[in-house]
Amino acid sequence: MTVRFGYTILYVPDVRETVAFYEAAFGLTLRFVHESGLYAELETGAVTLAFAGEEMAEMNGLAIRPQRKSDPAQAVEIALICDDPQSAWDRAVAAGALPLSPPQTKPWNQIVGYVRDLNGCLVELCSDMTNPN
């Protein structure tokens, strides 16, 4: 038996709106959207970032605390590795992301900034530590 990490799925109030935001704010591209508009995947490589409509929680018999902008962010973040965190952060903020914390160099020499997305989800924009230069 093998297990591998395949998806992070955010439950969102509006899948299409969220995809449009992730395209504009982070330059990510759409891989797939279901015709129902209740599920979409972004082109994010080996681990897929996907969005599911909040209706999907009820369909699957789950109960979730939906993420909203005026609620504290949930105990999870999406970390996006960028070649230029500052430009990525500027673009995200220009596209309507909440400018939570501008990119700063951390003691371990990584550049890390935070925004909250259109739904209030925490997104980290950071430099690559797997391949330090």
Add this chain to the structure above:
Amino acid sequence: MRSSSGYVELPTGADPRLGIEAVWLSLARQASAHRVLPDGRCDIILRFCASTGPIKHISVVVTGPTTAHYDVPIQPGMGFAGIRLRPGFFQHILGFKPVSLRDKTLVDAAAISASPPLATLCTDAISPETLPDRLIAFVRSRIGQDHAPLPGQTRRILSAFHASSGRLPVQDIAQMHGLSARTVQRIVLDATGLPPKSYARILQFHRAMRLLRDHRLSPSEAALEAGYADQAHMIHALRRFGGLSPARLADVTLVTLKE
């Protein structure tokens, strides 16, 4: 109508943009009593005698949001075609607020007087199988080209109740949307016809039933996951809303949502 024998939800027809959660058909072969559970939803139902040949004398029934279970006596040969409306769409489709129909049902003249376009649903039909399409066409004509009649705020508030299956206190839902509890109260009452607390309790009750029956959780696990203080509270809710015990869930039809 959520009932047992003869009830099928059709694989097509559900359309969230039109506020159609499910389209169903029920043809009774034997006398029985169908238990209708409160589910926070309203249905438009066509009732008829399923004989051979054209269907005449079609009755139209609109069921309001209920807070308690009731049994509908069914005679053999009775047929029903129905459409379950997604909470929030009632007024747009029928032209009046669902709160005036709480725990009530309108039949024929009373329904048509409340919503005159319903009269178009009662003309003779070639067969029972044509009635679901008739209901879908009716809703489509009422919604019109505007596929999203719910204001964004109403949609997000209702979605928060559903996604959390009634587990979040009304005060929390108000706070997370930057609204007062009073505003949430008004939005939910307008959209569903039920006060938010009752609405949440009903959604929670439905999830508890699903966890017990479909997910096969033990009563203590289901009570915890559904957000009841303990098993006794869950059993009380099953009895209050459904007249049911955990051991007697096999035969009820629960609200299902399809993609």
